[in-house]
Amino acid sequence: MSRKDRDDGSHLVGGAVLIVIGLIFLAGELNMAPGLDVGRLWPVILITIGLVRIVVPHRSGNRGGGVWLLFVGGLFLLHNYWVLRLHDSWPLFIVAAGVSIVIGSWGASRHQLNQPAEGHHDR
Numbered sequence: 001m002s003r004k005d006r007d008d009g010s011h012l013v014g015g016a017v018l019i020v021i022g023l024i025f026l027a028g029e030l031n032m033a034p035g036l037d038v039g040r041l042w043p044v045i046l047i048t049i050g051l052v053r054i055v056v057p058h059r060s061g062n063r064g065g066g067v068w069l070l071f072v073g074g075l076f077l078l079h080n081y082w083v084l085r086l087h088d089s090w091p092l093f094i095v096a097a098g099v100s101i102v103i104g105s106w107g108a109s110r111h112q113l114n115q116p117a118e119g120h121h122d123r
Helices: 003-029 043-055 064-081 090-114
Strands: none
Touching: 003 090, 043 064, 064 090
């Protein structure tokens, strides 16, 4: 991945985060969603960054950081709305670690398939 591609990805992340933050505050100011507590929605920022990093890999096709940000943001969001308390969620870390390993090995195997075989030269 070239420096330009990384720069484009960082601009995408920054822009997406600002859009989400702005929309959350706008909804709060306009009372568009009764009962919407902007203070409890901060994990949406982590989820947004995670989604962008999954769509636009950060380094050499690595999407693992995005998966972890998505997972942690989702976990905090569920905790903030009393769907799943943090002290009850520890088994999800085992599941998330497994998902991360599977995604990492899937990405590594795809990267190896795209590499030209050694000793093979086009003439």
